[in-house]
Amino acid sequence: QVHLVESGGGLVQAGGSLRLSCAASGFFVSRYAMGWYRQAPGKQRELVAYVFSGGNTNYADSVKGRFTISRDNVKNTVYLQMNSLKPEDTAVYYCARHTTLTRADSWGQGTQVTVSS
Secondary structure, X not given: OOEEEEEOOEEEEOOOOEXXXXXXXXXXXXXXXXXXXXXXXXXXXXXXXXXXXXXXXXXXXXXXXXXXXXXXXXXXXXXXXXXXXXXXXXXXXXXXXXXXXXXXXXXXXXXXXXXXX
């Protein structure tokens, strides 16, 4: 059974950093593309970072240069390192397994990130 569990969220001041983790079970993260999404109150969920199964990465323009997605195949975990955080980064962050570039078939429960000004 596929299972994704996010952790690492919290409250941080603007300019600070957090590292989110997404522990996967039931499949190997190395064999799938994985995405980090976020959803702020009243807004649509957006994809912020994506790692292809081959290791290439993509980022939303709003986080490029500040966020880094990575993968530890031994721990079967995907990470999102978030630096220079801004209040507008406040959201619930989700990781997801992708079966195609545009389709995610499994989601975690989310972790709250709050950035204070």
